[in-house]
Amino acid sequence: MEDRDGNRPAERKRGSGVKRVYDILRDEILELALPPGSPVDEVQLAERFGMSRTPIREALVRLAGEGLVETLPNRSTMVSNIDVLNLNTFFDAITLMYRVTTRLAAENRSAADLDRIRALQATYAQTVAAQDALGMIAVNREFHAAIAKAGRNPYYHSLMVRLLDDGRRLLRLYYQSFDDRLPEQYVHEHEEIIDAIARRDVEAADRLARVHADQIVGQIQRLFATDNRQHPVL
Amino acid sequence: MEDRDGNRPAERKRGSGVKRVYDILRDEILELALPPGSPVDEVQLAERFGMSRTPIREALVRLAGEGLVETLPNRSTMVSNIDVLNLNTFFDAITLMYRVTTRLAAENRSAADLDRIRALQATYAQTVAAQDALGMIAVNREFHAAIAKAGRNPYYHSLMVRLLDDGRRLLRLYYQSFDDRLPEQYVHEHEEIIDAIARRDVEAADRLARVHADQIVGQIQRLFATDNRQHPVL
DNA sequence: TGCATATTATTTGTCGACATAAAATATGCG
DNA sequence: CGCATATTTTATGTCGACAAATAATATGCA
Numbered sequence A, B: 001m002e003d004r005d006g007n008r009p010a011e012r013k014r015g016s017g018v019k020r021v022y023d024i025l026r027d028e029i030l031e032l033a034l035p036p037g038s039p040v041d042e043v044q045l046a047e048r049f050g051m052s053r054t055p056i057r058e059a060l061v062r063l064a065g066e067g068l069v070e071t072l073p074n075r076s077t078m079v080s081n082i083d084v085l086n087l088n089t090f091f092d093a094i095t096l097m098y099r100v101t102t103r104l105a106a107e108n109r110s111a112a113d114l115d116r117i118r119a120l121q122a123t124y125a126q127t128v129a130a131q132d133a134l135g136m137i138a139v140n141r142e143f144h145a146a147i148a149k150a151g152r153n154p155y156y157h158s159l160m161v162r163l164l165d166d167g168r169r170l171l172r173l174y175y176q177s178f179d180d181r182l183p184e185q186y187v188h189e190h191e192e193i194i195d196a197i198a199r200r201d202v203e204a205a206d207r208l209a210r211v212h213a214d215q216i217v218g219q220i221q222r223l224f225a226t227d228n229r230q231h232p233v234l
Numbered sequence C: 001t002g003c004a005t006a007t008t009a010t011t012t013g014t015c016g017a018c019a020t021a022a023a024a025t026a027t028g029c030g
Numbered sequence D: 001c002g003c004a005t006a007t008t009t010t011a012t013g014t015c016g017a018c019a020a021a022t023a024a025t026a027t028g029c030a
Helices: A016-030 A042-049 A053-065 A087-108 A111-129 A133-150 A154-177 A185-198 A202-230 B016-030 B042-049 B053-065 B087-108 B111-129 B133-150 B154-177 B185-198 B202-230
Strands: A069-071 A077-079 B069-071 B077-079
Touching (some): A087 A202, A087 B154, A111 A185, A133 A154, B016 B154, B042 B053, B087 B133, B087 B202, B111 B133
16 A cells, blocks of 8 residues: 555655655645645644654654744644744845855855856756746755855854745745746846855855845845735734 | 652653753753763663653754754764864854844843843853852853844844854863863953943944954863863874 | 533653664684 | 674664543533
């Protein structure tokens, strides 16, 4: 008997259970396939993945550690809400992290880092050309995560990844409601950032990252401004 | 029958298990009672706390999420090492977070925040006067965590807490080896930071936080310099 | 009928046990 | 005697079940 993710119980290797559940749930949360606020039932997931509640629980604990789900004691865990009211703290933090990680990438990148970043940028350009909003959102996250990794500061990297994930949910919310054209200018800005990192120009990397961050923040802010006008909060 | 932490199984409330184990283990790791690299045995902990392995495992998963323990697949989990080689990334990040959180505290603090910060500073001064190194280390962490909280940016706050915890292990390592006098000047620097936050002087808060960070970084660097001289790495 | 209380139902937290993977030890062959 | 292989040991990953806490429902009284 196969579960709906296409793996027979017997085929699963010991220890792969939690990681699989964690990866799938994480992706579904970031893609908004599991919408914010929706309840997460352990037995339901256990049935779905064809396994016991124990590994499900471990995956949920890890997701809770990243703030992607929230657990009420003795009561249901639910997908974390996107806190629209505190968006400014998000904007503040992601702008700073864009700058710091890009700076450090210009300082510390290896040749291999640069290859990885360029490969992701190529994929990013393809998704934009294809008007593939979902792909673009996912690849954009990988692009900036790769830059953060090239900066070689694990503290900044982990915060950046968390911010990018939250941002991915925000953007997903955006392109779910509005189907306007994708911003081609981001591709160009990415290219400029790569150039600065390639020639180890720290100040240029900082400045370009700041501009890029302001662009993205501005776009999200405009989204919520129009969104508020169309769906006023009561 | 009582376990060695003084609680009978019957007295424990449902759901309090993981939190207790998590808190105690976390504290022991930060105090170096569990030294870096030491193995963490689940059944041993289960016996010690008088409970099953399940809640122990959940606590360990959460600690792993914070990077305090590392889990090898199918093999023992161990207390994370203090990465002396990558200290510069720590110094870089904590300096930036000192500045950012103190800035934001000056902007966003409430009166209640200020009270909490001042109370912690009073305790801090007491520990320094009493030459209580361990108490000083712990309260110092709480002091700066309270400032970060007053800044009201959860992203910065969580990173700051993580950095402070790593720093607490570093300092603990220091005052374990060397019993020289405790730095009174930190008390004064704290006072100046509080004043800046109280009068909402953002720029002064930033400048003072930077000086404070440089002091601490410099002290830890001197420690490791002397430590290397006395115990050369082979 | 409306509200307070009691009962049931559902879901989580914890448990003890089994299965499996890796390490430690023992065995056998050259 | 040394090394490759087999066996035992130890600790983890997973399971199914029970107990407790909360929500949902039913009951009783005014």
